[in-house]
Amino acid sequence: MSICTITTEENVKQFLELIKKPEIKAVLNLIVENILATSELNVLKRLAALESKLGLNGFSDFKDEEHEQTIPEQLSILAERIDAIESNPISCPIDILELKPTTKTEVRASLLVNYLKDTGNDHLNSHEIIHFLKSKLPDNCKINENIQNIRKVKQDVLKAAVSMYTNVLLNKKRSGRREVRLVLNS
Secondary structure, X not given: OOHHXXXXXXXXXXXXXXXXXXXXXXXXXXXXXXHHHHOOOOHHHHHHHHHHHHOOOOOOOOOOOOOOOOHHHHHHHXXXXXXXXXXXXXXXXXXXXXXXXXXXXXXXXXXXXXXXXXXXOOEEOHHHHHHHHHHHOOOOOOOOOOOOOHHHHHHHHHHHHHHHOOOEEEEEOOOOOOOEEEEEOO
């Protein structure tokens, strides 16, 4: 061992002996507290903020006062809500939860989905959808022959159907022209 290590070890031993004395311990505690209070890291403010968020600051006895909810209070409120939902599940069918049509496009979409359900098929291809929009709708919703962009109308109706009904989705064929189909999810 070198001379530097011996002196360092001796210095550490002397320091540990000095810390055991109450006068020196008090001065050392004062120095550490001063460093924590004046630190640029704001250690004490950050600890106080954490304690208040966790409800550990000792002021949780005052329930009557208005205060920011602590994390344990928020967790208990969420647990109560989850228990209430689990004890009272929604028992109405999905069809009741679906939106009612308000625009012409939504009326067309709802009629298209009802037609899909009535056919017994699990999907309608692009040609069947266009045929339905041109000929099988009521007269006030039917698409006229003089509409220039029938694909846009079809696209709007399909988007409305997917947004209105939870058991309907769009997909593309895996082969061929990869046309968009309206699929009924069971």
